[in-house]
Amino acid sequence: MATSIDVSDLNIYYDDFLAVEGVNISIPARAVTAFIGPSGCGKSTFLRSLNRMHEAIRGARVEGKVLVDGEDLYGRGIDPVDVRRRIGMVFQRPNPFPTMSIAQNVLAGRRLNGERLKKAEADAVVEQALRRAGLWAEVKDRLDRPGSSLSGGQQQRLCIARAIAVEPDVLLMDEPCSALDPISTSVIEDLIHELKAEYTIVIVTHNMQQAARVSDQTAFFNLAGVGRPGRLVELGPTEKMFANPDDPATEAYIQGRFG
Amino acid sequence: MSTTTETETRAVVRPGDRVFRGISSISAIVIVSTLAGVAIFLTAEGVPGMTASADQVKSGETFLRYVTPLVFGTLWAAVIALAIATPVSIGVALFISHVAPRRLAQPIGYVIDLLAAVPSVVYGSWGILTLSSSIQPLYVWLERNLGFLPFFAGPASATGRTILTAAVVLAIMVLPIMTAICREIFLQTPRLHEEAALALGATRWEMITMAVLPYARSGIVSAAMLALGRALGETMAVAMVLSASGVISVNLISSTNPSTIAANIALSFPEASGLDVSVLIGTGLVLFAITFAVNVAARALVARHREFSGAN
Ligand SMILES: Nc1ncnc2c1ncn2[C@@H]1O[C@H](COP(=O)(O)OP(=O)(O)OP(=O)(O)O)[C@@H](O)[C@H]1O
Numbered sequence: 259m260a261t262s263i264d265v266s267d268l269n270i271y272y273d274d275f276l277a278v279e280g281v282n283i284s285i286p287a288r289a290v291t292a293f294i295g296p297s298g299c300g301k302s303t304f305l306r307s308l309n310r311m312h313e314a315i316r317g318a319r320v321e322g323k324v325l326v327d328g329e330d331l332y333g334r335g336i337d338p339v340d341v342r343r344r345i346g347m348v349f350q351r352p353n354p355f356p357t358m359s360i361a362q363n364v365l366a367g368r369r370l371n372g373e374r375l376k377k378a379e380a381d382a383v384v385e386q387a388l389r390r391a392g393l394w395a396e397v398k399d400r401l402d403r404p405g406s407s408l409s410g411g412q413q414q415r416l417c418i419a420r421a422i423a424v425e426p427d428v429l430l431m432d433e434p435c436s437a438l439d440p441i442s443t444s445v446i447e448d449l450i451h452e453l454k455a456e457y458t459i460v461i462v463t464h465n466m467q468q469a470a471r472v473s474d475q476t477a478f479f480n481l482a483g484v485g486r487p488g489r490l491v492e493l494g495p496t497e498k499m500f501a502n503p504d505d506p507a508t509e510a511y512i513q514g515r516f517g
Numbered sequence: 518m519s520t521t522t523e524t525e526t527r528a529v530v531r532p533g534d535r536v537f538r539g540i541s542s543i544s545a546i547v548i549v550s551t552l553a554g555v556a557i558f559l560t561a562e563g564v565p566g567m568t569a570s571a572d573q574v575k576s577g578e579t580f581l582r583y584v585t586p587l588v589f590g591t592l593w594a595a596v597i598a599l600a601i602a603t604p605v606s607i608g609v610a611l612f613i614s615h616v617a618p619r620r621l622a623q624p625i626g627y628v629i630d631l632l633a634a635v636p637s638v639v640y641g642s643w644g645i646l647t648l649s650s651s652i653q654p655l656y657v658w659l660e661r662n663l664g665f666l667p668f669f670a671g672p673a674s675a676t677g678r679t680i681l682t683a684a685v686v687l688a689i690m691v692l693p694i695m696t697a698i699c700r701e702i703f704l705q706t707p708r709l710h711e712e713a714a715l716a717l718g719a720t721r722w723e724m725i726t727m728a729v730l731p732y733a734r735s736g737i738v739s740a741a742m743l744a745l746g747r748a749l750g751e752t753m754a755v756a757m758v759l760s761a762s763g764v765i766s767v768n769l770i771s772s773t774n775p776s777t778i779a780a781n782i783a784l785s786f787p788e789a790s791g792l793d794v795s796v797l798i799g800t801g802l803v804l805f806a807i808t809f810a811v812n813v814a815a816r817a818l819v820a821r822h823r824e825f826s827g828a829n
């Protein structure tokens with residue numbers, strides 16, 4: 259079940275706009291990889307190309323290779339639907355289904371996979387996913403309320419519960435904690451630590467301490483210049499990236515000296 | 518001291534707000550009073566006919582016995598029309614909003630919108646001249662193969678001018694408005710929710726059933742109700758197509774069909790006088806009440822799902 263990802267020479271476009279250029283990165287299994295970098299440098303764009311969500315945008319396309327366990331994600335005959343079932347995602351902005359209850363939201367992915375869950379099993383899945391996302395105590399008495407009745411941070415944790423309920427091989431998280439208070443954030447970080455034992459995790463974060471706390475390796479993205487595409491500047495073990503990075507731009511960004 | 522607090526707590530009203538409030542209040546009053554005017558007119562003119570005894574009017578029936586088959590025919594034709602038009606509209610709207618490539622979707626949208634501009638007389642003529650004769654063999658087939666169902670009991674009409682033909686014409690007439698509304702609502706589905714479904718591994722169809730249709734449910738109901746209102750009140754096309762004979766029957770393909778209130782008014786009005794006119798206006802009042810009830814029911818339906826509508 260351990261899934262590694264190898265990306266080579268990936269260019270990512272929106273129509274003719276080259277957003278991210280020439281990314282080579284290897285994301286190991288059973289580890290947490292953090293993406294950091296200034297706003298607009300293409301972290302979300304790159305993350306979305308790892309489960310083929312990028313192409314859900316009209317006119318968006320990629321060039322290059324993304325190998326998941328040696329198989330090209332963009333190869334012929336690969337169905338993006340299957341890819342997304344294996345590689346789950348938590349979005350930058352919380353997006354629970356407003357027409358579904360909290361419990362239905364958690365089960366949405368399971369239902370998609372054509373699974374027929376008995377009531378007791380479904381309840382167990384819901385409880386476990388919500389517990390792991392640190393939301394159970396707050397919602398256990400109102401599981402049949404609409405997902406949109408929650409606060410922003412609660413909605414985000416609901417989305418995390420929804421993503422882990424399907425037990426994907428890889429979990430992509432785009433700033434999952436940006437709307438959370440420190441307590442919920444630490445619950446999510448604990449979850450990431452726990453999930454790391456089985457899953458491959460990629461997390462985008464603007465929070466340097468968070469990257470330092472949760473990740474095993476860190477990738478620093480930056481814009482090649484104004485109006486130029488984003489690119490991967492440096493990749494390394496997190497301790498090294500934070501202690502003595504090779505690239506001066508990385509050091510400047512991490513220390514907050516960024517122009 | 519007390520005066521200062523008073524001025525401080527009084528809400529500040531901007532001139533723009535005041536003008537806006539004035540205009541919208543006036544519009545609301547105009548609409549409500551128009552509606553009230555119509556209701557008063559119908560009641561005042563219709564009550565003598567509604568209370569007339571059987572031997573005072575040409576039909577030779579009490580108002581209740583006269584209007585019942587018409588009410589049935591009105592609802593029956595409109596419901597069948599809606600049953601045909603709703604799935605088709607949703608399908609076409611989904612095709613335009615979520616399936617077709619943009620280059621194809623736009624022309625299709627225009628064509629559908631154009632359909633709305635065709636006057637109902639044209640639909641009526643088409644119904645008589647083309648549709649009824651070309652659909653008639655189907656009725657024969659239905660009678661032979663599905664005749665055990667009360668809807669297709671037959672005998673199949675020789676002209677094809679049945680209530681089903683009228684309902685098909687009605688369905689085509691309400692299709693544009695329904696499709697246009699559904700399309701707009703489907704296009705408004707938040708991208709975030711569509712992506713949420715896709716990211717869970719939904720196929721396009723699953724994404725539509727998970728994110729688009731539930732989000733659009735109240736809008737679809739509203740669209741259907743608008744369409745139903747139009748189908749209930751449609752006069753010319755039904756009057757032209759349907760060969761009616763004041764019965765109550767669920768048989769869709771025979772030559773004895775219930776008429777509808779609106780079509781009956783149009784057909785009977787020219788040679789009506791005195792109390793007979795009043796009877797016809799009375800049926801108009803009944804149609805008014807039906808349409809009103811349908812709209813109230815629709816609102817209740819939408820309100821029941823408000824919490825889960827995605828509007829919050
Ligand atoms: N849907 C889109 N269509 C066109 N261009 C887009 C789209 N989404 C993002 N971009 C562009 O791609 C570039 C990278 O954006 P992206 O969202 O990946 O940045 P990011 O690193 O995630 O930033 P942030 O930290 O603010 O989330 C930006 O220049 C942005 O304007």
Ligand SMILES: [Mg+2]
Nearest residue numbers: 301302350432
């Ligand atoms: Mg982003």
